Amino acid sequence: MLDYVIRNARVPGAANGGAVDIGFSKGKIAAIEPKLQADSPSFDAQGCLCCGGLVETHIHLDKSRIVDRCTPEPSRSEPNHMKRVQAVKPTFTVEDIYNRAKASLEGCIKHGTTRMRTHAEIDLPVGTKCIEALTQLQKEYAWAIDLEICAFAQEGLSNAPEADKALVKALESGARVIGGAPNYDVDHPAQINRVFELARHYDIDIDMHIDSGHDPASLDLHLVAELTTRYKLGGRVAMGHVTKVTGLPTVKQKEIARKLADAGVAVTALPATDLFVLARHVDYNVPRCVTDLNMFAECGCNCSISSNNILNPFTPFGDGSLIRMANLHANIVQVAQSERLAELFNMISERSARLLNLKDYGIKVGSEAEVAVIDAQSPADAVATNAPVLAVFKRGRQTVARPRAELLRPA
Numbered sequence: 001m002l003d004y005v006i007r008n009a010r011v012p013g014a015a016n017g018g019a020v021d022i023g024f025s026k027g028k029i030a031a032i033e034p035k036l037q038a039d040s041p042s043f044d045a046q047g048c049l050c051c052g053g054l055v056e057t058h059i060h061l062d063k064s065r066i067v068d069r070c071t072p073e074p075s076r077s078e079p080n081h082m083k084r085v086q087a088v089k090p091t092f093t094v095e096d097i098y099n100r101a102k103a104s105l106e107g108c109i110k111h112g113t114t115r116m117r118t119h120a121e122i123d124l125p126v127g128t129k130c131i132e133a134l135t136q137l138q139k140e141y142a143w144a145i146d147l148e149i150c151a152f153a154q155e156g157l158s159n160a161p162e163a164d165k166a167l168v169k170a171l172e173s174g175a176r177v178i179g180g181a182p183n184y185d186v187d188h189p190a191q192i193n194r195v196f197e198l199a200r201h202y203d204i205d206i207d208m209h210i211d212s213g214h215d216p217a218s219l220d221l222h223l224v225a226e227l228t229t230r231y232k233l234g235g236r237v238a239m240g241h242v243t244k245v246t247g248l249p250t251v252k253q254k255e256i257a258r259k260l261a262d263a264g265v266a267v268t269a270l271p272a273t274d275l276f277v278l279a280r281h282v283d284y285n286v287p288r289c290v291t292d293l294n295m296f297a298e299c300g301c302n303c304s305i306s307s308n309n310i311l312n313p314f315t316p317f318g319d320g321s322l323i324r325m326a327n328l329h330a331n332i333v334q335v336a337q338s339e340r341l342a343e344l345f346n347m348i349s350e351r352s353a354r355l356l357n358l359k360d361y362g363i364k365v366g367s368e369a370e371v372a373v374i375d376a377q378s379p380a381d382a383v384a385t386n387a388p389v390l391a392v393f394k395r396g397r398q399t400v401a402r403p404r405a406e407l408l409r410p411a
């Protein structure tokens with residue numbers, strides 16, 4: 001007995017050339033067939049691309065929407081992103097974080113995101129305020145999105161005992177993943193080792209900011225790969241940015257991609273941030289510093305594309321659209337073949353779901369009744385045209401409606 005049906009859905013790989021109906025029953029997908037016989041309420045997807053919702057693996061809801069209260073960039077060569085963010089952190093209250101995070105979360109939901117991992121800072125003076133605000137949003141928006149919290153120290157861990165204490169507290173009070181930012185630690189290996197130690201103690205996944213920058217002279221990713229292998233954590237470790245590798249010859253980048261694939265470490269590109277923040281050391285012939293995820297995926301490495309920051313000194317733009325991020329990535333790494341564009345779509349859906357170790361994701365019988373309807377004919381078309389999301393379903397009910405724009409011709 002079906003309680004809802006999405007009609008005329010285009011599901012890549014499904015029978016009948018992908019044109020099927022998707023039936024929901026008790027919050028699960030119960031049937032995927034052409035012309036399902038059921039008189040339950042329905043939604044006509046009109047042949048649009050359907051996927052199991054978009055998946056954001058790396059965003060900072062707690063630090064979003066602060067660009068208007070930060071000082072402007074002093075200069076292009078010395079933008080002082082971190083200092084300008086630090087200067088406003090004392091103004092963060094639980095209510096303030098809640099309100100800003102809520103606005104960004106709603107933007108993401110409207111653009112089709114149904115699963116999300118948000119990184120939350122625990123450094124002083126913020127402490128566990130972010131965890132508190134995000135835990136509240138997690139409950140309030142459970143009807144539209146599964147929000148996972150990844151706690152991490154943004155401003156150093158190895159020499160900050162109070163940050164270590166706050167991190168442990170966060171892991172005991174709602175955070176289900178541990179992150180890190182060794183770039184901002186006086187001792188990179190010490191932080192990475194401590195993160196692995198805590199991950200093993202609490203039996204949780206790891207998602208760290210690693211090797212953001214343009215100079216590949218020293219890379220933390222080797223230690224992350226080594227510890228992942230040593231502790232048999234393959235499939236449970238992800239790294240964001242990883243842009244320093246773009247300064248290496250392609251053959252070396254491929255060696256690294258294969259090494260990460262063997263270890264089971266995933267890579268997330270944050271194209272909006274990487275493109276905006278990096279390569280400020282030169283003022284012409286500026287390198288792009290965005291890791292080519294198509295190349296990494298072709299070497300066997302799992303990859304995702306995410307937003308990172310929205311309206312923040314590190315990324316003063318953004319609307320929460322993951323399709324726009326995939327389109328931006330394609331443009332930066334100069335990819336246009338349809339199989340590769342389709343692979344970029346996977347990096348905001350299926351591959352991201354795998355990175356988050358989601359078991360009930362995707363349009364298949366038994367998965368959660370969760371579907372995003374995208375105004376495109378195929379995954380490649382969605383990325384190429386930056387297609388809008390027209391409707392979203394979560395837990396068996398419609399959560400978002402975005403009517404198509406219409407031309408109003410003269411009579």
Ligand SMILES: [Zn+2]
Nearest residue numbers: 119209240308
């Ligand atoms: Zn980040």
